[in-house]
Amino acid sequence: MMNDLLELIMTRRTIGKVKDDPVPREDIEKILEAGNWAPSHFNTQPWKYFVITGNGRKRLGEAYAKIALLEKGEGLTDAETKALYEKSMNKAFRAPLVIAVACLPHEEEYVVEAEEFAAVAASIQNMLLAAHALGYGAIWRTGAPSYHPVMKELFGLGAKDRLMGLVYIGRPDMVRESRRIPVEQKTEWWS
Numbered sequence: 001m002m003n004d005l006l007e008l009i010m011t012r013r014t015i016g017k018v019k020d021d022p023v024p025r026e027d028i029e030k031i032l033e034a035g036n037w038a039p040s041h042f043n044t045q046p047w048k049y050f051v052i053t054g055n056g057r058k059r060l061g062e063a064y065a066k067i068a069l070l071e072k073g074e075g076l077t078d079a080e081t082k083a084l085y086e087k088s089m090n091k092a093f094r095a096p097l098v099i100a101v102a103c104l105p106h107e108e109e110y111v112v113e114a115e116e117f118a119a120v121a122a123s124i125q126n127m128l129l130a131a132h133a134l135g136y137g138a139i140w141r142t143g144a145p146s147y148h149p150v151m152k153e154l155f156g157l158g159a160k161d162r163l164m165g166l167v168y169i170g171r172p173d174m175v176r177e178s179r180r181i182p183v184e185q186k187t188e189w190w191s
């Protein structure tokens with residue numbers, strides 16, 4: 001069991017190209033459950049998940065498109081505007097399942113905000129590993145649109161809340177390798 005987990009940790013790769021076959025609800029629930037078991041200081045559990053599938057992806061696509069038009073839409077011809085809209089809308093359709101993960105930091109004075117974000121990052125990693133264990137490919141995406149006020153509005157987030165990632169999940173349609181700086185170079189041993 002433990003060796004399987006280590007194997008999963010090391011073989012998980014960021015998979016940006018997936019097939020469009022829908023992800024069954026029971027698999028989605030397993031992925032969410034894994035996310036929900038992440039640690040958090042004071043057990044605040046500051047995560048919120050938005051499960052976006054099927055036509056639900058249009059709402060996300062419209063937000064991508066609105067942001068693109070606000071940021072790059074000025075002076076475009078009608079045809080260029082339409083092309084930009086479609087390209088941006090299509091971003092939401094890169095996978096059959098998108099799980100948007102937000103951090104809603106607790107506001108008690110003993111809670112350290114950075115730790116709330118750390119907990120949600122742990123939750124996302126749990127989900128990436130669960131997806132991998134179930135044979136899915138996944139990518140944790142952020143980028144400028146994910147920090148845009150339009151995205152905040154889409155997910156109804158408050159001033160202190162933050163969209164931590166859009167996790168795109170589906171059956172893998174690519175293979176990918178990755179590299180790491182050897183861990184020796186990242187480690188000091190004190191003994």
Ligand SMILES: Cc1cc2nc3c(=O)[nH]c(=O)nc-3n(C[C@H](O)[C@H](O)[C@H](O)COP(=O)(O)O)c2cc1C
Nearest residue numbers: 012013014015016139140141142143176177178179
């Ligand atoms: C906070 C965060 C945001 C990321 N955002 C993106 C992204 O927007 N686009 C992307 O292609 N990869 C994104 N990634 C994935 C990284 O590029 C990837 O983890 C890294 O290249 C290592 O590859 P591996 O996950 O396959 O080992 C993100 C990863 C993290 C942790």
